[in-house]
Amino acid sequence: MVPKRSKPQYVSIxxxxxxxxxxxPFDVFLRHEGNYVLFNAxxxxLTGGQCRELAANSVNNVYIDKRSLDSYRTYLNEYITGILDDEGIPLDKRAEAWSNAAxxxxxxLYEDKLPGPTFEKRYHRFEQLITxxxxFIQSPKPLKHLSGFISKGYNIYHHGISTMVYSMALMHEFGYQDFKILSCGMGALLHDIGKIGLPQDIVTKDPAELSGDEAAVLQLHPMVGARTCSCFNLSSIASNCILFHHExxxxxxxxxxxxxxxxxxxxxxxCLCNAYDTLTRNMPYRKALRPFEALKTIMxxxxxxxxxxxxxxxxxxxRAEIM
Ligand SMILES: [Fe+2]
Structure with a gap:
């Protein structure tokens, strides 16, 4: 007997x-009088004519089955450069597309607990996206929109991506060369990777509530992270970012x-961008601070x-109107 396929749940894009x-690679639907009608199988x-048809009819949303979201993200990643360069797409939509791809x-990348051949392959895929x-990441204008998307999420990779964006933008301000910005960006992305192997009750606890022994365990994570990443070809600049991000x-x-x-x-x-992002992110033990509150805390x-x-x-x- 063929198992029944559950009803689709539509999400707009x-x-x-x-x-x-x-x-x-996924079905695209239009909504018409309460029904979802297949637009592209x-x-x-997808032809240029279909795209023009959507624009001519001022269609602001099309729909995909929620189960196709991973496929949608893969598609976005493949076409991300063209999307980011397309001035016809509002900046917030482009920032959202970049955030989804990242x-x-x-x-x-973080699904691999111990860096091995798969980790290295995934690392290079991320590096390719950043390169x-x-x-786009370093321009002042998208930063405001990017900050809204990258501030969400509890996972280490969410915090890594956000720290990376702020760090790359700030390094650009200082006029660093591209290769150095990229190396630091990758270091920022991986800076907390050493937390993965640590007891999660310590990692997610309010740092102010940690016992002396627990704090000592937590403080191992920069060294664990640098050692973990030493088995593949990470630049010394990126390694330094991982090892010293709590100095x-x-x-x-x-x-x-x-x-x-x-x-x-x-x-x-x-170090600065890590502290700022930690303070402006919801944590299991406290709510996110607003940007100006976080900056005052650091000050x-x-x-x-x-x-x-x-x-x-x-x-x-x-300047990015984030405060
Ligand atoms: Fe850390």
Whole structure:
């Protein structure tokens, strides 16, 4: 007996994400008088004429079965460069498309607990996405829209992606070369990977509530992360970002207690963006702070980061209208 297939649940997507002359691997529906009508069948090429028809009829939403979401994300990832370059698509939609693509690749990257051949392949796939979209991530205009999407989610990869975006944008402000921004971006993405093997009750506990022994375990994660990533070809710049992301300008951080004179500026940028994203993200033990509250917390924590660096960060967020 053929098992019954459950009823589809439709979710809306923007028709602007569908690229003319692309093969679309999922069914696309239109809504007409309360019914969902097939517009383009899975596997068929969407023609320019169909795209023009949607635009001419001012169709703002098309629909896909919720079970096709993974397939939709894969499709988005394949066409992401064209989508980001398309000035006809509103910036918030482009930022959403980028965030979806990054979240999909980040999720699959973190599914591998111990970096092996699959991890390396997935790492390079993510790196390819970042390389081809670096211009978009670093531009001041998309940052406002990106910040709305990347601030959501509890997983380590959500926090990694967000830390990466802020770090790359801030490094761009300082005029770093592209290869260094990319290396730091990948380091920022992976900075907390050492938390994966640690007891999750320690990782998700309010840091202020940790016992001395628990804090000592948690503080191992930069070293565990750097060691975990040492078995594949990660740049020394990215390794430094992982290893030193909890250091402080006043030398009271961990694991080495190096002060700002010994920490390269690019690492200090990761430290700052890591702190900012942690504070502005919902955590199991507290609600997210608003951007200005988070910045005030960092400002009041004398010695966490160098003041001129914090000032540049505040200026960047303010220009992006994030505060
Ligand atoms: Fe961390």
């Amino acid at each position: 923007s028709p602007l994400m569908l690229r003319a002359d692309s093969r679309v 899975a596997g068929m090429t 979240a999909m690749l980040g999720k699959e 081809s979209t670096a211009g 402080r300008a006043d030398g009271k951080g961990y694991p080495t207690k190096a002060g700002s004179e010994d920490i390269p500026q690019y690492v200090q940028i990761i 009041d924590d004398d010695g966490m980061v160098e003041k001129p660096l914090l000032k540049r960060f505040v200026e960047m967020l303010s």
